[in-house]
Ligand SMILES: Nc1nc2c([nH]c(=O)n2[C@H]2C[C@H](O)[C@@H](COP(=O)(O)OP(=O)(O)OP(=O)(O)O)O2)c(=O)[nH]1
């Protein structure tokens with residue numbers, strides 16, 4: 001069995017209660033699908049540090065507060081991921097796709113109409129059940 005890839009994932013909550021999604025660049029694993037921004041936790045790094053770093057690198061925001069949302073382990077044919085998923089309830093800066101990704105603010109009820117990687121179905125269910133305001 002191959003090793004599980006630990007990924008820090010941020011579900012970024014805007015002031016109007018909408019959520020930020022981004023489109024994965026075509027050349028990446030799950031390219032072309034929408035995602036919640038984030039990336040791999042590096043050796044020796046905490047998941048919160050990884051989340052802060054990835055959101056700075058990918059969408060130019062500074063994370064100020066997070067709350068745990070859910071943890072999803074998913075086996076794709078080519079790799080197994082552990083999506084360590086956090087609400088980002090406060091941040092500074094205006095999100096923009098620094099790697100050329102399209103970004104979009106969407107209402108919670110709109111999430112079902114976007115194509116995400118298969119592992120994200122469980123994240124979207126957790127969002128629907130979550131008590132976080134918005
Ligand atoms: N960021 C993110 N990754 C996801 C989501 N759903 C999902 O299955 N994944 C998978 C796709 C990838 O195999 C892995 C995350 O990798 P990534 O490509 O974001 O990692 P990274 O930003 O560190 O990128 P890299 O520099 O290593 O290429 O998790 C999601 O909603 N957000």
Ligand SMILES: [Mg+2]
Pocket residue numbers: 037038039040054058
């Ligand atoms: Mg990434």
